[in-house]
């Protein structure tokens with residue numbers, strides 16, 4: 001087959017590709033703009049189904065999805081957050097601490113749905129294809145499920161916020177999660193007043209977005225471009241970063 005034909009053959013139609021990139025670039029971590037509008041089961045089912053189709057090492061599918069709607073349970077988790085957040089603030093100093101304290105870092109009580117995505121480290125027994133040597137691959141698989149859900153939720157108009165400021169064991173105790181299961185992500189989910197254009201940590205000056213072209217190396221860690229082919233990729237990346245609408 002002609003190589004030109006191959007590059008086109010499996011590509012999505014332009015509008016479909018645009019929708020995918022739109023989802024990627026418009027996904028945000030939401031903490032503050034949740035509304036109490038209920039999420040229909042059909043919508044929640046779709047985003048969970050998208051999560052369940054994430055890649056997983058050895059097709060292990062190590063995830064479970066704990067759907068939390070009770071205000072009482074949310075209150076308990078919120079208390080874990082509040083305690084850990086006070087501890088966290090003390091880890092920063094001076095202006096950084098002031099900035100930290102001004103950030104809203106969760107939407108546990110305001111979001112209609114809280115969701116804990118877990119990783120069962122014993123699922124499918126031993127050995128697991130692809131996890132024979134790198135044992136953390138099951139954890140990363142559950143993270144893939146989180147990202148699938150996050151993107152699907154954005155396409156559905158749902159905001160998602162990840163809350164990780166709590167002691168893992170306290171969260172496990174609160175949700176009755178057994179020893180061999182790891183809570184990977186505690187997510188706040190719901191419809192939102194608006195989505196922000198950029199990460200809040202960027203607009204509030206916590207950290208800037210890095211230049212992708214400075215993060216791409218060749219042949220080895222921090223290997224620099226030495227051929228014109230490598231230079232060309234860096235220039236292409238820089239051009240894309242200057243005009244990110246070229247999708």
Ligand SMILES: Cc1cc2c(cc1C)N(C[C@H](O)[C@H](O)[C@H](O)COP(=O)(O)O)c1[nH]c(=O)[nH]c(=O)c1N2
Nearest residue numbers: 027028029031104105106162163164165199200201
């Ligand atoms: C593993 C992990 C854990 C957390 C987060 C993310 C991830 C990937 N983020 C959200 C994070 O701050 C956010 O993704 C970045 O600031 C980039 O913003 P957007 O997600 O692009 O809007 C996050 N945000 C927050 O307000 N409280 C939190 O505890 C966490 N924890």
